[in-house]
Amino acid sequence: MEIAEKKGQKLVVSVSPHVKSEESVDRIMWAVTISLVPAFVMGVYFFGPKAVYVTALCIIGSLLSEAFVEKLSGKEYTLKDGSAFLTGALLGLNMPVTVPFYIPLISSFVAVAITKQLFGGLGYNIFNPALMGRAFALITWPRAMTTWALPTAGFIAIDAKTTATPLGILKEEGVSKLIELFGDKGNLYTQLLVGHRAGSLGETSVIAILIGAAFLFYRRYLSWQIPLAFIATVGVGAWIFGGKAGLFTGDPLIHMLSGGLMLGAFYMATDYVTCPTVKRGQLVFGIGCGFITILIRLKAGYPEGVMFAILIMNCFTPLIDRSFVTKIFGAKKVAP
Amino acid sequence: MSTATFPMGGIHPPDEKELDSHCPIETMKAPARVMIPLAQHIGAPCVSMVEVGKRVLIGEQIGNPQGFVSAPVHASVSGKVVSIENCPNAQGKMVPAIVIENDKMEEWAPLEDDPDFMQRPADVLLKRIKAAGLVGMGGATFPTHVKLSPPKEKRIDAVIINGAECEPYLTADHRVMLESPREIVYGLKILIKVLNVGKGHIGIENNKPDAIQKMSEAAKEFPDVEVWTLQTKYPQGAEKMLIKTVLGREVPSGGLPMDVGAVVQNVGTAYAVYEACRYGKPLVERVVSVTGRGITTPKNLRARIGTPVSQLIEECGGMKAGASKVISGGPMMGFSISSLDVPVMKGTSGLVVMLESEVRNGRSGKFGNCIRCGRCVEACPMGLMPLMFSVLSEKGMYADTNDYHLLDCFECGSCTYVCPAKRPIVQQIRLAKMLGKR
Incomplete structure (x- = not known):
């Protein structure tokens, strides 16, 4: 064994602690990206190879946007940290599969260049970048962003002429029409769980999203507060206010299993940067998201409200963080 | 056995203690020259009591404490004072220190063996502790006698010996518990007496089952001493966490342990308390874990206060190629030192030598x-x-x-x-x- 020279050797001096965990931002971002694979695979299965094309365009657009802004502002490239890739992937999963090529590209520019980089880069953005990109697309190209392809795989239960999402049908024609289209209630739930329905290409399969989320829970990258509060609030709200026959007659499961709720609750609302940091605040945040979602779904013009709900609650994150600070050790005087 | 711990937070870094937890304490030969800083504690530094040229004996007091929160320092070798100069300490500060050249006579200042020390009144014991220059040996170096002299309005009802040793790598306390459990229990009994409390606790993390067993055996005959098995979780050994765990009390924000009736002392300190009260032996040596992947042969060394760090490293076969950081104390709260000339002090619980590959992040x-x-x-x-x-x-x-x-x-x-x-x-x-x- 070699023995280092003692004299003249320079020692590294730094502030404690001198050991650090293996965890890194890169690892988290790539793990979250990997956890999206089941949802992506289901999207490809139901909507065909074009799902790959749309998602790839979003990812490429995101990476280029990130590099472009960093080049302009003379910052170090951060493509390796995986956050731009993840934003692109999430944006892709939030797109209808039928969109023309320029929508993914321009939306990912809005997501990464404007929403994230112009606000200071990773950690400084106020709004969830992918959702901001999608909101921009929905408002700019409303028709293209609400033209839903029929799932091509498996058995068909939806009327071939209809290209509305289950939430769209629910809004326009009511719950009985929706059940009728799927045969019966049981089949409706099954199809919603599997993801065999019209919608954004990565949002439809509840099971696939839950598999990804389970992986993130296992790795402790995800805590339960926001998803649970969000989904439960939507369920309770749908049950109380969603029925035609009066209060407490709504069907919570249809609302909980459809639209972008699962993808939004597990992947978008829980974005570290734009959600509150303290657990109690996260509960409030999740409840707020659920409340606004159900408000939009039942009362506003759009059939789906998850995206706007999260973006609106993003605005409240600093306020929630200030209001729900942690309880510090020793704050309460204890008599000996 | 249930394992107790504190309620909020905490982490589980790899404990790395297997590197030298099996190494019995070896007593190091006294070095040719020691550098004894006059400030080895929190509080006012000492003033030198010796002049250059004077011959001093081991255990002779050479630094006079200033004020109440201060502790005397003693010569750790016999020999001639060669200079009083500034030397770097582990925190990177220059502090006045007394340099003594060892005459290898190993001549001690007279010690007084007192087998009946437990019969002595509390104030006599406290005086011995104060005279021995004891400070918190876990690293915080708060003068021990100050902790043992709480103001009258603070009612103390429990004393806790901290054997958690929650810092990764360090095994000095572990080895002391294995090799001197009875002495530690006697140290605790002295503290119980000095503080006039009903109960003494010893808290040990459950990654040291052998120490828990030894300490429990040693404490068996004393109903007022309880050994606690603590969950291995950093920072279990922090005073506030330990008190919360053992007594269920939260030291108030901005307060001190004595505000909740508790005094915490490190295992090494308890051992030194015993030596001070039994033999009148001042704090002139301590156990230091020399460990880490960058050291050739990790060891637990009993070294004289004032021994240059370089000699401890030499004693362990030197540093391996690629060693690039030396930490005085543990890796979580210790100080990385810039020079191997810094001396071992009363609060030096360990030296952790890390490899370049382990500190890359620190360099960039x-x-x-x-x-x-x-x-x-x-x-x-x-x-x-x-x-x-x-x-x-x-x-x-x-x-x-x-x-x-x-x-x-x-x-x-x-x-x-x-x-x-x-x-x-x-x-x-x-x-x-x-x-x-x-």
Whole structure:
């Protein structure tokens, strides 16, 4: 064994602690990206190879946007940290599969260049970048962003002429029409769980999203507060206010299993940067998201409200963080 | 056996204790020259009582404490005082120190063996502790006699011996517990007597089952001594966490352990208390874990106070190629030293030598943006929001950190350990503490 020279050797001096965990931002971002694979695979299965094309365009657009802004502002490239890739992937999963090529590209520019980089880069953005990109697309190209392809795989239960999402049908024609289209209630739930329905290409399969989320829970990258509060609030709200026959007659499961709720609750609302940091605040945040979602779904013009709900609650994150600070050790005087 | 622990936060770094927890304590030969700093404790530094040229004996007092919060220092070798000069300490400060050249006579100042020490009244024992220059040997170096002399209005009802040794790598306390359990229990009995409390506790993390067993055996005959098995979780050995765990009491924000009726002393200190009261032996040597992947043969050494760190490293076969950082203390709260000339002091619990490959992150100094993941909040044993300290400090808004209870942070480093962006949060906290005073 070699023995280092003692004299003249320079020692590294730094502030404690001198050991650090293996965890890194890169690892988290790539793990979250990997956890999206089941949802992506289901999207490809139901909507065909074009799902790959749309998602790839979003990812490429995101990476280029990130590099472009960093080049302009003379910052170090951060493509390796995986956050731009993840934003692109999430944006892709939030797109209808039928969109023309320029929508993914321009939306990912809005997501990464404007929403994230112009606000200071990773950690400084106020709004969830992918959702901001999608909101921009929905408002700019409303028709293209609400033209839903029929799932091509498996058995068909939806009327071939209809290209509305289950939430769209629910809004326009009511719950009985929706059940009728799927045969019966049981089949409706099954199809919603599997993801065999019209919608954004990565949002439809509840099971696939839950598999990804389970992986993130296992790795402790995800805590339960926001998803649970969000989904439960939507369920309770749908049950109380969603029925035609009066209060407490709504069907919570249809609302909980459809639209972008699962993808939004597990992947978008829980974005570290734009959600509150303290657990109690996260509960409030999740409840707020659920409340606004159900408000939009039942009362506003759009059939789906998850995206706007999260973006609106993003605005409240600093306020929630200030209001729900942690309880510090020793704050309460204890008599000996 | 149930394992107790503190309620909030905490982390589980690899404990790395297998490197030298099996190494019995070896007594190191006294070095040719010792450098004994006059400030080895929290509080006022001592004033030298000797002049250059004077011959001193082992255990002879050479530094006179100034004020109440101070502790005397003693010669650790016999020989001639060759100079009184500034020397670097582990914290990187220059401090006045007495340099003694060892005449190899190993001549001790007269010691008084007192087999009936337990019969002596509390004030006599306290005097012996004070005269021996005892300080907290876990690293905090708070003078022991001060902790043992609480103001009258503070009613103390429990004393806890800290055998958690929650810092990774370090095994000095572990070895002392294995090799001198009875002495530690006697040390605790002395503390119980001096403080006039009904109960003494010994807390040990459950990664040291052999120490728990030894200590329990040694304590068996004393009904007023209880050994606690603690969960292995950093920073279990922090005073506030230990008190919360054992007594269920929270030291109030800004308060001291005595505010909840508790006094905590380290295992090494308890051992030294015994030696001081039994033999009148002052603190002239201590056990130091020399360990880490960068040291050739990890060892637990009983070294004289004032021995240069370089000699301990030599005693362990030197540093391996690629060694690039030497930490005085543990890796979570210890200080990386810039020179191997710094002496072993009363608070030097270990030397951890790390390889270049283990400190890469420390060399680049680069860190990322805070992604607000909240891992630091989850890890903080004090229930603080370290990310706010970090971000505000980075922006130079030091004073604003006080809104988030900056001063409750005791810099355990858990937040910095878990931070995925590798932000130097403790460093930023220290900056804010210095520059953010309101």
